[in-house]
Amino acid sequence: MASHDCTKEHLPEDNRTDSGIESYRSMVKSEETRGPSTDLSGPRDKFSGGEEWLDSAYSSSSLTVESLSDIVGGCTISSSNQQVQSSELSEQEQEENLLTTITEDGDTILHLAIIHEISPLAKNLIQIFPREVLDIQNNLYQSPLHLATYLNLREVVQSLMEKQVSIELQDQDGNTALHVACQHGQLECATEMTKDFSPSKLAPVLETQNWRGLGCLHLAALNRQHEIMKLLIKKGADLNIQEGTSGKTPLHLAVELHDITSVKLLLGSRANVDAAMFNGCTPLHLAVGRQDATIATILCQNGADKMLRNMEDETALDLADGNDDILALFPFDDIQISGRSLVGVKF
Template sequence: MASDDCRKDDLLEDNRTDSGIDSYRSILKSEEPREPSADFSGPRDKISTGEERLDSAYGSSSITVESLSEIVGGCTLSSAQEEQAQSSELSEQENLLTTITEDGDTILHLAIIHEDTFISQQLIQLFPKEVLDIQNNLYQSPLHLATYLNLIDVVKGLVEKGSSLGLQDQEGNTALHVACQHGQIECATEMTREVSPSKLAPVLETQNWRGLACLHLAALNRQYQIMKLLVKKGADLNIQEGTSGKTALHLAVELHDVISVKLLLSRGANVDAAMFNGCTPLHLAVGRQDATIANLLCQSGADTMLRNMEDETALDLADGNDDILALFPFDDIQISGRSVVSVKF
């Protein structure tokens, strides 16, 4: 029943929304970085998605940290004549540059995983755009990895070289999704700075495999600065997630997040947006007995008489809560939330 949906546990406890919401958080916050191993036999802290590593070939590659510098140092951008004059040793080094490991990683993936900004930037200049967009077996592009690790300069270099913002990883997340999820405001800024609205709009509308667009992830993770950035860049405030039709305002209400609710309402979010079952944000606020947010919604003009698919108004869900009931006008006599006769004084 829709009333049950309106009263269900907060969205953060509902694992249907986005299985990736916490999947990388332990990597970025709980582990102290260490210097990378020279031979990959004892790699730096693993970066994982659940039980899978971001660098799917990190322990199996024969490329060492030292060899990264040697390989890149021996290769430069050159003319066709210069390329013909290159030694056989240089040709071998170039082959290493274009090698893809058994798990789909390029040398650029590996350089980023080692958080070697200098070598990563050299490789970005050396490689054509097509190589920059290679995805490994976990469908992670170099831009995904640079964003996970908050390597702002690398993200900037990739974007300036033309790396695609629309590539999706195994969770359906674009690199901008990742930035929104983890609060990487600088990375998000670089990804949206010089991008035309026509190119950025499809990215802002892209949903991951859990049906969440960038604004949804930012709202779920209380990333207020990123929410402001997305709205400034033209994100649809009323875009519905794909599983139940919630907007960012619905999600904020479910989280009891007053700051997000105020932010979204001030930017023009539809206060009466309906989920697939007809529940408005006010239905959700009343169902969760949140008088503070219910009051904010009413002050913003929420329609108290809208009915969901179970024919319930928000008043029907008040369940005798005096704080909630005080928000509703009693200009009419009502039975079960239905107006019977208007009383004139």
């Protein structure tokens, strides 16, 4: 009987032993369908998980795109060693308070400038603000780097990275800004975030899992972001990292998606072809269970062990379900006498 964990038809979306690929991809597809809006009166869906708006400015006539520029017009923060008179200091303090005002939704003016995609203003604010202000997270735990990455504002991301902002901050879904780049295919932003880090310094972010148990390479594989996958691999990403719900590696996810390009990329980078999920299923189990003879062949050509058993004591052959193309990959492997395989036995 075919394994409930290795075949597609036995993988309900709400099964906690599965990574929830279909439901997750549906959510991502829904987000991508909406896409960034050029209507500044309603970009709420880009960042909100429900009906809540990211910042109060969208429903307030007191704050507009033009007024954002007016707010910071002529405002500068002097260096700490500059001597000023008491009256001047009071004015300076007022300017600083204005620049660091936080809305009821937790947004700084920098958040708002990025949301409204006013890159020149955002870059000026980045130069004015100290790092601790640049790392402020709003009520959805989004830092300016999260928002700039989502909106693919490469120059803003570059400016933030030059100020050495944190790339380890996680939003309400547990995603770092690099997770966001991997999910939405923002290659240029991902490049900016990783270019000045050695593999050892970048490892903590690459190993971070969001609240769905997915790391950066998992998200890139799930969304078929092949160029970002290449970037992460070059930066030393763990090819065999397991997601937190069912223990799938990026190779398992690529097999489930029938993504031949990702499968070849991962195997060519020396991903473990026999990596096992928590239930013991290997990528070959998944390929055969999904009747994907092409990927099953690729896995076998790369040395997949056909006789490995999952926790239900099934080999990949047990899941072939009469598929002749797949059965051709297993000549006589299932024939045994007294528990001994006849493979390699001479008569």
